Amino acid sequence: MSTPVTENVYLPKTAILERVVCEIPEVKTFYWRFQDPAEQETFHRFRPGQFAQVSLFGVGEFPTSLPPSPTEDETFFTVRQVGSCTSALHRLSPGDQFAVRGPYGNGFPMEEYHGKNLVFVAGGIGLIPLRSCIVYALQNRLRYQRIQIFHGAKTPKELMYVSNLHEWEQTPGVECHLTVDRATDGWKGNVGVVGSLFKKRGVQVPVDNTIAFVCGPPVMFRFVIKDLLGMGFQERNIVSTLERYMKCGVGKCGHCCIGVAYVCVDGPVFTYEQIKKLGEDI
């Protein structure tokens, strides 16, 4: 065995789980750091919208969004328990080890959006990848014009990042609107799909010079796109991130290839104009 000249892109680095926070049922946030501080430093230069590959010992590897903004100190994943790898992550306790490689993907071109209004529309756990952009935009508040956040969940209990939502609701210059499909637990706010917020009294969504970030389940995505286009948004000013089954994250394994794009290297961030051309279900 000798040392290769080329860096091994498939080699994950060990990380330590620091603490776990329950967000909503089946969804937890895992705060972690690399064992090697140098590794942590390199990794921390990620862009909002990028993703990482997480290895669980004896189970396998899965891709997941990076919800923190690079302007924050801590690194964490927010993951819903769906398959074998995510379940294995959910079984870990603080102090346990796993492994991470990344960051991968193009991320949101936040610099290109300087001087624009930002409208974030997130359904359910669609807020996970958008959280990174929201926090990033708020940290660089003066570079952007109006910032609007629309977040919808099935029930009040399923609203994501509640402490962040409260914080954003209190932040001057940020319009944060929440809605739920079913009002329970004494919910006093809006009831209805995310799109219903656009028509609410007192809400005025800027269309000109605006970028709309849309993330959420496929049904929500389709309806929100219809609403936005109806309001006069141009397809190239609507951005989203795509999720695909992927093994490598570096454009080799082929699982995430749709149309002319490999989601892992050409995406996961695409404009709606691009998504339409790729021609596959969202």
Next chain:
Amino acid sequence: MKARILARADVLKIVDLLRQQGYEVVAPFCGRGRDTYFDTVTDQNRDQVQIHLPNPYYPPKRFVFPHIERLLKLRRDNGEIHIEPTYEEPKRAIFGIRSCDVAGIYHLDRFYLGRDFRDVYYENHRKNLFLVNVACTDPSQDISDDCFCVCTDTGPAAHNHFDLQLMDLGYEFMAVAGTPVGEALFTDPIFKKATEAHVGKRRAILDETRKRFKTMTSWFSATVRYVSQGEILDKTWEEIGNRCLECGGCTYVCPACTCFTVSDRQIGPNEFERVRAWDACALGGFTRMAGGFNPRKAVHDRRNRRFFRKLAHHFIQRELTMACVGCGRCVAVCHGNIGMPTVVEMVRRATTEVDNEHPSH
């Protein structure tokens, strides 16, 4: 490129030369019936190495991109995880690789070593690889009814990307060096100077060989254009999809298919290995995500993707090679008869139908 002449009886001495230089030489052998395969040359089987034979279905791709390959070993000790990559850097030569398969390996080079990320495992297999290409000149052995390398411009004699190319001129062979490593072999006395007459004979044989191909899909380039411009009707893809049995055979024999899956398997107490294995886009689970959502459900959608990935101009431009090298293996293994030439033919027919219905189209 430099050319030399060697006697028919000396051809296998190239195998000996390479073995003396420390190469593990793999070469084609005949099995029972039509079966042919690549295997490592030993002192015992050396004389059975074949020059002219039907191209093995199992492509030599596996010598640079193994069917199943270990990437890492993962070990857990008292909660600590240790990850150790495992590298294999063989010094290997493939003797008798066909021109289509040379083009296949070049495609893999462009794919795995190009763009932003380089694949270190592929690179390790590739960096010491010596390719001895044998041009296909024997219509009864080398060229099957399914071959269409003349349409993909990858054969019958490779233009480049080999270290040494051999062509049967009858009682003699012509050797052409493609790289300095290949040329270095010419110092051996078995190689004699080539004359103008030899070069002329080579050209004449190639011209004659080109005429012996039965599958002439002259619509190949037109299909590339139609696929790239999205002009192929859903109906045509459905027709193609309806014939797919979803066995994945076409991808496993394809010298230019690159997809793989990765999984972790136990090799000892508290020890796992991460392996990658060839995967096939024809299989239903290829794009299925945790939770069950599958963006590609219908089989015709999957077929569409395979042919799109191989023929779309976007990818040809990106890799500067096409992911189809005209070897014809997919034709031979497909139970539904939707190998590449059939697909091209179906596209041609569908387009002609459209033209007949709408003459102004």
